[in-house]
Amino acid sequence: MFKQSALALALMACAALTHTNAAASAKPSNESGAVAQQQTNDWAAYLASSQQLQQQDQAVLEAELKVLGQKSPSRPAPTKEFGFDTEQPLEWFNTAEGKRIMDIILSFQTPSGGWSKRTDMAAHPRLRGQAFGVEDDYIPTFDNGATSTQVTLLARAFKATGGNRYRTAFERGLQLILSAQYPNGGWPQSFPLVGGYHDHITYNDALMHDLMVVLHSVAKGKNEFDFVTPAQRQAAQASLERALECVLKSQVMNNGVLTVWGAQHDAKTLQPAKARAYEMAALTSSESVWMLDFLMTLDNPSPAIINAVHSAAAWYETTKITGKTWVRGAATLTDKQDAPPMWARFYELGTNKPIFGDRDDSIHYEVGKVSKERREGYAWYTNSPNAVLKRYAKWAKKYPRA
Template sequence: MQVNLVFLHPKHLKYALSGFLLLAHFSVAATGEERTANPVPDTPEWHAYIAKSNHWQTLDSETIAAEVSALSLTTAKSPEHAKEFGFDPKPADEWFKSAEGERVMAIILSYQTPSGGWSKRTDMTKNLRQKGEAFGVEKNYIPTFDNNSTTTQLQLLARAHSITHKKIYAQAFERGVQLILDAQYPNGGWPQNYPLVGGYHDHITYNDNLIKNLMELLRDISLGKNEFGFTSKKLRAKALASFNKGLECIKKTQVVTNGQRTIWGAQHDRISLASTKARNFEMTSLASAESASLLDLLMDVEKPDAELIEAVHAGAKWLDNNKIIGQRWSRNDVNLQPDPSASPIWARFYEIGTNKPIFGDRDSTVHYSIAEISEERRKGYGWYIGNGNKVLEKYRIWAEKYPLKN
């Protein structure tokens, strides 16, 4: 496990020591899979970042510990599990004024952590969080931005405030946005979980649209339109600065091979910015699904600079050059099946340098054929995707407006 304490200013030692112990605990509780091995730079901005993460981690942990102790419990009670959150993330406006809407919004507020975020896979529709109850079912990974967590709740809070004008929603919203701002690495990326928990969760995470979701929320806040009209000029300015910093990270992490820009990995090391692995079956690679989503985000940027324009053209070219034509796949298939009418698809992961499709297994082995991996992983993961098609359609229109200059 990486140790950051040696870089901290003495005034942060209280938070650092608590954070270190928590990180040690989380690393044991985590999967034991890929960890960042690169040391945190010895700079004031990284010192401050780690200290703030430790501060929030200590606050979250001590809050639960105090409640558990007061109730004479041995461990925190677990809330109910849900595939997502149990509620409709895009309800009609009338719902927020209804008794049911007020009830569910109160539950959502009760599950906001002291640090300002939310968990995933936790039902937020049945009961208010009780004292001594964990803030989510995956207690070692709370709060998180994974699986649309935190961004979904913040979007609901913004709508709730714009419709009901209740101050409590605005206050909770601002706390959550501040967590996102605090979570952004000095280089512009975001981890999967914040406060930091160690392991692959600390990597810059493009997987499952995590950073795309964060940046779209920040962009919308910066514009101050619709449900975000209540936000202050100060918060909008912070959101815009964070969004632009995120853009710089995306440009810097685009993988270059043989002097040519390609696409992105699903996650990148938070220090070296190189593509890296996460879970054992998610190997270091070029990731087509995440890259298509990033291109979609980049093409929405107003007044893109020359580097961003070059990045989009290069990424779209890579997708177009590596699409699989005349084949289809479902999770019950051992191999691709011929189908002349099928839309183009892409393998989820490609080997860097060769652009060959690769497939991973629980034992960290990497294969060039999906037939070689275990049945559990073959059927339990989306090894081929098709979302590059819409992105390439969007690119053709975008490229007319922003042609690549020699």
């Protein structure tokens, strides 16, 4: 039984219930029943694809282990990000170092088409019988820029060198992004699905943002993406439109007022969802910055997107904390008259009060109530909205609220 079976059963049950309700509705049942049945079919196909890709990844590794006579895979070297500076000029891809690192990236692409996080891709190529990443729940993943970063690098490598192996790997990575998108438009943290909070629609660590940026670039077919086919551009645009629908539907309404987003949203209900013990179902100032920023890059935004941007900006204005600073690890805020505005990372649903969590699942209204380990190990406050709100001030003049 594959690991996402619990989610599969829940999603299928939800889709079946929707179909039953639609058939029993007082409205003409033919049309509503057909829509519900299509939703059921879409989820079934999605979950089958996840299972197939997971089995494919496992089969490749198991075959290697059998040849080597190993019972379990070795692990590649861990690193904070990918082990090298990913922001490189086009000329770099034609250097010996650029080619060496791109060879390593190619070697770590999973059979399903993605990459893992915190895996050193500057040391040496993946060895046979070696796991494709350092953490099981993130092989492969979209978390911490994984897969979206490699896909972009491969597009640039092909642009610089014309090497078809880069294009082939890019196309496989792009296909994984398209395949991993939920029928409702969001993305899980990892795909194939691995279960638990990883299956939530993930705004955390800019995951939704990063994938939408890639799709937006592919859809435009410009710069390093000018080689993509018309079919790939069309598929990317359709995927982006579904993602935008999900973004609009998942923007949280607090007491009749549209606000921002959660770090994670339930894949079925689209409501904010809990992740790790200290990451509550809540509004998040940090992750919502990325989505607000992306929405303002869109040409000719729809009235719904314009309203979403203005609403998010208004929420930031309402919840900002002025005249205070916070140093990671501190139990209290410090007065500082000229300090730039800052925000708590999480805000309680319904009240907009800052909240803070701990490893024991406890929730507090004061950062000082959180254990010292979590105060030192987590960013409970942020100044990041300030930069995007400056861009918003210019954007708002071009797209005033109706």
